[in-house]
Amino acid sequence: DAGVIQSPRHEVTEMGQEVTLRCKPISGHDYLFWYRQTMMRGLELLIYFNNNVPIDDSGMPEDRFSAKMPNASFSTLKIQPSEPRDSAVYFCASSPRGLRGRHTYNEQFFGPGTRLTVL
C-alpha cells in the first residue's frame, strides 16, 4: 500500500520566490497535518485538516504561509514570498478516523518530507 506521498522531495529556491509543497494522504484517512522540522525548533505542527476543512492553523508562522486541501486526496502548502529562515524539512502526515477505544486512534503516518532550502 502506498503511504503518504510528498513532492518535491528536495527544493532549492531563492529568497522571494513562491514555493508550493504537495501532499497526497493515505486513502481513507480523514485527517491531514503539515509539520515543519528544524534543528533549532524540532517538529512543529503548522496546520491540520479534518475532512478537507482546516481545523487549527495556529502554528502557521505568518501570512506568507497558506495551506489548502481542495479534496480528500490532495493538499498544498504554499510559501510566498519565501525567506532563508523558511529552510527546513516539511512533513505531511495523515491519520485515520479512530474510536476512543482504540489505543492508537490518533496515530499519524508521515510522508518522507520535502527538504526546502531558501538561498
Place this chain on the structure above:
Amino acid sequence: RKEVEQDPGPFNVPEGATVAFNCTYSNSASQSFFWYRQDCRKEPKLLMSVYSSGNEDGRFTAQLNRASQYISLLIRDSKLSDSATYLCVVAMDSSYKLIFGSGTRLLVRP
C-alpha cells in the same frame, strides 16, 4: 518552558545494553502519550503508545507517571538497528493535535 522536554543525548551504548529515556510534559490535562522513532533523514514513525498501567512491546517498555508528568522508554538488549532519535509525543486533548519533544538521540555501537 517547552511543553514536552527531553534530554537530547546522544546516548552512546554498546550492543546488548539497557538504556532508558525520560520525558516530562507541562500540561497536566494531557491525555495521550506516545513514543515515535525517527531515523536519520527519515520521517517519524510510531514506536508505541504509552498507557497509565505501563506497556511492553518486545524489548521496549513504556511507563507513564501522571502525578509527576513524566514518561519513560526502556530499551533492553540494544541492537545496532535501534540507533535513531526517539521523540516523546503528547496529545493535549481528544483532538488529533500532537506535541513533539525535540528527541533523544541513541547510538548503539558494536
